[in-house]
Amino acid sequence: MRVALVYPRFQWTEYNGLAEPVGQLILASVLRDAGHDVRYVDYSFCREIDELDHMVRDADVVGVAVSAAAKLGRAAMVTKHIRAVNPGALYIEGGAYPSIFPENTLRETGADIVIEGEAEEALLEVVGTLAAGGDVRCLRNVSFISPDGVFVQNPRRPVIHDLDSIPFPARDLVDYDTYFANGLAEYGMVTTRGCPFRCTYCKPSTDLIFGGGIRRRSAGDVVAEIIELSELRGQKHLRIFFKDDTITMHPAAWFEQFRDGLRDAGVTLKWHCNSRVDTVTRDKVRVMAESGCHCISFGIESGSPKILEFYDKGTTPEQAVKAFRWCHEFRVEATANLMIGFPMETDEDIAMTYRLLKRLRPDDIIVYFSTAIPGRHIHTWARENGYLANDTNPELLDPARNRANEIMNMRLPYMTMDGVVGWKHRIERYRSWRKMTSFRNIQNWAQDLIANPGLAVHKAAMVVRGLASGKATQD
Ligand code: B12
Ligand code: SF4
Structure with missing residues (x-):
């Protein structure tokens, strides 16, 4: 066919x-x-x-x-x-x-x-x-x-238990040269399917893609995919984004096998991933760094235990502090992903988030507005409680777009929209400050200056502009 x-x-x-x-x-x-x-x-x-x-x-x-x-x-x-x-x-x-x-x-x-x-x-x-x-x-x-x-x-079939039995992506069909020429910075890869956690802004919709539990590939299978990619592209050093929901569900021993497999194959990586603060340990961060992990984006969401409870996040601010400390120790950039503007949030809740940030000292911060996306518990809750401001405009369902345009799809009983946007600007000013002062960011910038001076100057200008305007800039 x-x-x-x-x-x-x-x-x-x-x-x-x-x-x-x-x-x-x-x-x-x-x-x-x-x-x-x-x-x-x-x-x-x-x-x-x-x-x-x-x-x-x-x-x-x-x-x-x-x-x-x-x-x-x-x-x-x-x-x-x-x-x-x-x-x-x-x-x-x-x-x-x-x-x-x-x-x-x-x-x-x-x-x-x-x-x-x-x-x-x-x-x-x-x-x-x-x-x-x-x-x-x-x-x-x-x-x-x-x-x-x-x-x-029709009913569904059971999910595939042995993920190693699935063939590698047909990357030869992709025009990677055009992708890289248009801004792609890394190859995408996945090592797990599914997520066992319960965050209300995400579940239950995501269970409908890969089922409720988590399935994991072996480290050997992932290394084999990397070797195939390395041969296809003629590159011994690759930049990879692991798109798993929570790759750190692998135990530290998995990352040791992964690190050793890469070393035996003579391939080096610079990779980053998304994670939860309660799924890393000091040892895991160390081995991840040894296998080429340069950045972990953590879903911090809020510094207020009350708001974390509403999200059913299952993590605590203290776990976040530890996870960021380990990343700083092993020179892994740590990004804090936040959500502000949840209807139950007060000014004091966002102030707690801001104070937590000062303790975390993230290398980067991404602050979204809490968005009720259909299919998630938060959307049902917002609709049933009259907090959904707009249920029909699909343009309001993209958190990245809402962040850029500073618009929201939920009503706020305890705060004004201007109040939330004001906090966003304040957090983003702090982000620009961290961008200018964190050791890893300065180190990365110096590397860019050698490899691509134009890009480095552009990035510096964006950070300074962000500091002046209080709005995050794309860099
Ligand atoms: C990487 C990623 C992105 C990347 C890039 C997407 C890409 N091209 O790879 C970026 C960062 C750009 C992105 C953006 C967004 N994303 Co996204 N993204 C993901 C993520 C983390 C991984 C996707 C992936 O590669 N999965 C692994 C592969 C193996 O699975 P898969 O793609 O689903 O494919 C399987 C099946 O779905 C199916 N399938 C896939 N394609 C096709 C096609 C056909 C014809 C068939 C029959 C089957 C089929 O078969 C595949 C194999 O079993 C998923 C979460 C996740 N764990 O999957 C979220 C996810 C898909 N994203 C999501 C969302 C919400 C967004 C954003 C709106 C978020 C934002 N902006 O803040 C935007 C939307 C952008 C837009 N305007 O359209 C949601 C979607 C849920 C929903 N309700 O719609 C997910 C599920 C995350 C989540 N936990 O909520 N995303
Ligand atoms: S937000 Fe992340 S950790 Fe929470 S349920 Fe969704 S995929 Fe899992």
Whole structure:
């Protein structure tokens, strides 16, 4: 079968980094291994929608990725355009958003079916069944709208327990040179699937993608993927972003095997990841640093125990202090991700967050407004309690965009919007100060100055501008 896997990319590219879609590239590998003809149709760099028509015109199956609610409109536009070019193909949508909202995805995009959740086995079965002339609408993980307009959702298959059995992403299909020329700084990779925690601003929607627990790849399998990538790109030193929800769910022994495997292969890494402060230990941070980890972004969210309780975060400010201390000790940059503007928050709660920051001394700070995204407990809570300011505008569902434009989608009973924005500016001024004074930031800047003086001067100018204006600048 001729399968076109379509990546529509983002609706608001200026607010979100450029990245290759690792999940979709894994699907490409699975289909290719089974003998199908796979094209990766990447709209990331298209100026005109019809530039890639030649790649989809004769496809039997078109699979479009929708990774977030914020991207649904773009996916719908791309799907409808391709269907006009090639009306005979089977149209499938998959990814994070269709896994959470299959019915809305089907109605908005006009796709024939959605494949929900982890799709390696389900997509292969759909394409194989289609090739054999069978009915794909009776298969597991598939949902569709019946001819009389009723939404039908089939049961799901069990998740794949042995993640090492999944092939590596088909990275040869990606035009990495163009990605890097347009600002991509690192390759994406995942070593786990799922997350066992309960944060209300995230769950339960994320369980609908990979299930509730966590599954882990072996360190050896991840090293093998890195070796393959190193050979493909002809690079012995790679920069990697591990996109796992919480890669630090691996024990310290896993990172030791990872470090040793890389050393044996003669490959060095500079990598970063997201994490929780309660899943690191001093020993783990040390071994992570030894394997090339240069930065950990921690979900701190708030310095107020009351607000952390509302988020069901399960971490404490004291755990954050320890995690940041270990990062400073082993020279790993520590980023604090914060959320302010939760309806129950008072001025004193944000003041507690600010005071915590002074204790953490982060190398970087990203301050978002608390955003109620559909499918998460926080959205249901905000709607039921009358705190949802706008439930229909998808443009308000992208926290990065809201942060840049300083807009929110929840009402604040205890604070004014200006009060929250004022705190954001104050935190961002502190961020600029840390950017100028933290040892690691100065060290990184000096390295940039040698490697790319223009970039280093630009970064310095942005930090100074941020300090003067109190608004975070993109650097
Ligand atoms: C990396 C990442 C990003 C990156 C880049 C995305 C990329 N191209 O890689 C960046 C930082 C840019 C990003 C941005 C955003 N993200 Co994001 N992101 C992720 C993250 C952490 C990893 C994605 C990943 O690679 N997963 C690993 C691979 C293997 O899984 P996968 O992509 O889901 O693919 C599997 C299935 O979904 C399916 N599948 C995937 N594609 C397709 C296509 C077809 C046709 C089929 C059939 C199946 C299918 O099969 C794959 C294999 O099983 C996920 C969380 C997570 N753990 O997955 C959040 C996640 C997808 N993001 C999310 C969100 C909310 C956002 C933002 C809105 C956040 C923000 N701005 O603050 C923006 C949206 C941007 C926009 N405007 O559209 C949510 C989406 C939930 C939702 N309700 O919609 C998630 C789930 C995070 C979370 N915990 O809430 N994101
Ligand atoms: S730790 Fe991260 S991925 Fe897990 S529930 Fe909390 S926010 Fe979601």
